[in-house]
Amino acid sequence: xxxxxxxxxxxxxxxxxxxxxxxxxxxxxxxxxxxxxxxxxxxxxxxxxxxxxxxxxxxxxxxxxxxxxxxxxxxxxxxxxxxxxxxxxxxxxxxxxxxxxxxxxxxxxxxxxxxxxxxxxxxxxxxxxxxxxxxxxxxxxxxxxxxxx
Numbered sequence: 001x002x003x004x005x006x007x008x009x010x011x012x013x014x015x016x017x018x019x020x021x022x023x024x025x026x027x028x029x030x031x032x033x034x035x036x037x038x039x040x041x042x043x044x045x046x047x048x049x050x051x052x053x054x055x056x057x058x059x060x061x062x063x064x065x066x067x068x069x070x071x072x073x074x075x076x077x078x079x080x081x082x083x084x085x086x087x088x089x090x091x092x093x094x095x096x097x098x099x100x101x102x103x104x105x106x107x108x109x110x111x112x113x114x115x116x117x118x119x120x121x122x123x124x125x126x127x128x129x130x131x132x133x134x135x136x137x138x139x140x141x142x143x144x145x146x147x148x149x
Contacts, residue, residue: 001057001131003050004043005035008062008130009123010069011051011144013109015097017090026088026102026109027070029055029062029132030123030144037137051110051144053103053136055086062130069124085135103138112142 009030017024029052036043058066058075066073072091076084088097102109112118121144138144 002038002133003031003035003052004129004131005031006129007032007125007127009125010066011110012122014120015102015109017093017095018101019095020090020093022090022092024090024092025072026097027073028053028110029130048140049144051103051138051141052132052134053099053138054134056084056133056135058086059131061128062132065126099136103136110138110141110144118142
């Protein structure tokens with residue numbers, strides 16, 4: 001695991017499925033300022049919030065919480081390989097969404113470029129610890145910090 005925090009959030013944002021064109025919610029894990037990142041074998045506190053993406057492993061209590069609150073954000077299959085990650089799926093057609101489109105592009109669901117887009121993101125704060133492996137780490141994304149305080 002390379003990130004940890006005593007609490008976290010589950011963000012929900014509106015998106016449109018690139019396959020079927022239906023509106024669908026997408027989800028991401030958000031860590032508040034003060035979370036820690038494993039750097040060169042040491043846990044280092046971070047002064048800003050972060051949105052995780054390309055998430056590989058997640059601690060079991062978080063997995064259970066995601067299953068209840070974000071059922072279309074799914075763990076990779078057991079045989080999916082080392083680079084597999086949690087992925088959002090369309091609630092209508094079940095095809096996966098691109099992490100790059102959601103987190104890496106301007107106007108992506110978790111890269112709001114306007115106040116209206118930022119206001120459309122909802123967050124459930126979970127007062128429980130999280131540990132995860134994340135290859136993607138969006139530092140202090142616009143509009144997200146207001147959600148986690």
